[in-house]
Amino acid sequence: DAMRIIRTTDYDDMSRKAANVISAQVILKPTSVLGLATGTTPLGAYRQLARWCERGDVDFSQVSTYNLDEYRGLSHEDVQSYHHFMRVNFFDHVNIDLANTHVPDGSNPNVRAACAAYDHMVAAAGYPDLQLLGIGRNGHIGFNEPDSVFSKGTHLVNLTESTIKANSRLFDSPDDVPRQAYTMGVQAIMYARGVLVIASGRDKAKAVRGMCLGPVDPQCPASILQLHTNCVVIADEAALSLC
Ligand code: GLP
Numbered sequence: 232d233a234m235r236i237i238r239t240t241d242y243d244d245m246s247r248k249a250a251n252v253i254s255a256q257v258i259l260k261p262t263s264v265l266g267l268a269t270g271t272t273p274l275g276a277y278r279q280l281a282r283w284c285e286r287g288d289v290d291f292s293q294v295s296t297y298n299l300d301e302y303r304g305l306s307h308e309d310v311q312s313y314h315h316f317m318r319v320n321f322f323d324h325v326n327i328d329l330a331n332t333h334v335p336d337g338s339n340p341n342v343r344a345a346c347a348a349y350d351h352m353v354a355a356a357g358y359p360d361l362q363l364l365g366i367g368r369n370g371h372i373g374f375n376e377p378d379s380v381f382s383k384g385t386h387l388v389n390l391t392e393s394t395i396k397a398n399s400r401l402f403d404s405p406d407d408v409p410r411q412a413y414t415m416g417v418q419a420i421m422y423a424r425g426v427l428v429i430a431s432g433r434d435k436a437k438a439v440r441g442m443c444l445g446p447v448d449p450q451c452p453a454s455i456l457q458l459h460t461n462c463v464v465i466a467d468e469a470a471l472s473l474c
Pocket of ligand 1: 271272364365367374398
């Protein structure tokens with residue numbers, strides 16, 4: 232199949248190799264549009280990129296970014312919002328212009344307006360040159376949860392119990408985890424010129440197997456990436472242990 236799989240020894244090795252792919256993209260095209268992801272998986276790559284940026288090895292001053300998703304009902308300032316997460320874990324540590332960073336507006340209660348506005352922005356930007364993705368334990372990408380269909384545009388999702396539980400480690404209690412989120416659909420991801428999926432750890436092994444080897448099925452949303460012509464998976468041995 233078309234997916235290229237790069238096996239790494241561990242999380243740090245995965246993070247460094249992913250940061251290499253992202254910095255190569257930005258060095259070759261300084262005005263790159265990057266699709267970015269939250270979660271704990273990209274943190275090492277973000278840290279590495281911050282170090283290289285500080286040294287002057289990579290320059291984000293002309294880069295623009297579009298994040299995949301945001302919890303519905305959280306303001307940009309909420310410390311649990313993905314807006315906040317991206318600032319604290321990446322944007323504040325590189326020379327990116329905050330005006331060029333975009334995250335779905337979780338504070339907009341008007342579902343149709345919030346989703347349409349985001350789709351419009353991503354399309355106007357020409358879709359990502361490179362889309363970075365983590366993967367959920369159930370095979371979700373962004374917050375595209377297992378479903379009977381793939382959703383095309385940005386949409387409102389009801390998070391599954393397993394995702395709420397998995398993400399509750401970043402909240403004081405599971406009750407604090409928002410039950411809904413706005414997420415990009417698969418269109419913007421599949422329109423990206425390149426996709427980089429990163430995965431680490433044994434608890435991702437089943438999802439990684441479904442993504443790489445399972446049928447293309449919305450029950451494992453990441454499996455659609457098998458149809459992308461330029462998709463690289465960088466995963467450690469534990470995450471690849473069922474492949
Ligand atoms: C979250 C995010 C995804 C992320 C996934 C895995 O729900 N919405 O974008 O890829 O879960 O998270 P982690 O990297 O922390 O395992």
